[in-house]
Amino acid sequence: MDKLNNLSERELFPKGVKLPNDHFTGRAWLSMLVEDDRIFNCPIGNVSFEPSARTNWHIHQGGQILLVTAGKGYYQEKGKKVQVIHKGDVVKIPSSVNHWHGASPDSWLVHIAIMPNSQKGPVEWLEPVTNEEYNVISG
């Protein structure tokens, strides 16, 4: 399993600040690389999840693109099967699709999260991913 400090040291971007648990299960960190503005309409963040940590279910009105830079994790769209994602994977999440992403139980996950078309509105955060939902793949 990747250790916190080792993964941090190898990483491209700073781990940043620990995210509050309002919209996340487990511990996750965010380093904003590009703040939202009306010039780029494209906030970008680097997100690090410890093993088993994950987002709540959520929706981006302008879509989202994930570039996985380290580790292994999961991505799921509501009503579809969980997909396993690894370093080097690109995940394209269309607008208005309810989804979650996070680390697998045996690895950290680090991804760059790109939110294009941010002028269409903020992230809509929904309910947590339950252990039952999470364990479908990992259990």
Place this chain on the structure above:
Amino acid sequence: MDKLNNLSERELFPKGVKLPNDHFTGRAWLSMLVEDDRIFNCPIGNVSFEPSARTNWHIHQGGQILLVTAGKGYYQEKGKKVQVIHKGDVVKIPSSVNHWHGASPDSWLVHIAIMPNSQKGPVEWLEPVTNEEYNVISG
């Protein structure tokens, strides 16, 4: 100096295809991570430059964001000083700004290039960066 094969092996994304020299000086490679479409309005490419390779001067109508993932290079906006860029740097290039980017003479440069607001129009390619312009910093 980074060697071609070593850098390739370490890299996050595939090096992709060699770019034609219409808009580049020296050898550069492109791997498209996200193709342009009207869902994301945000094509994304991974670009690798050998030492001294660089783009022509060019303009993005919707702006561009560079995430430097390996090596060392240069970024310059027309009429301003050249900036040195390294792994981990984020470069925000506003819309309609004439600029170029590329590797330093002693290192490869690899960056993710994000083109938000692509509905505003294609890249406008201009003249090559001359050796005189390039050597201002490296000579």
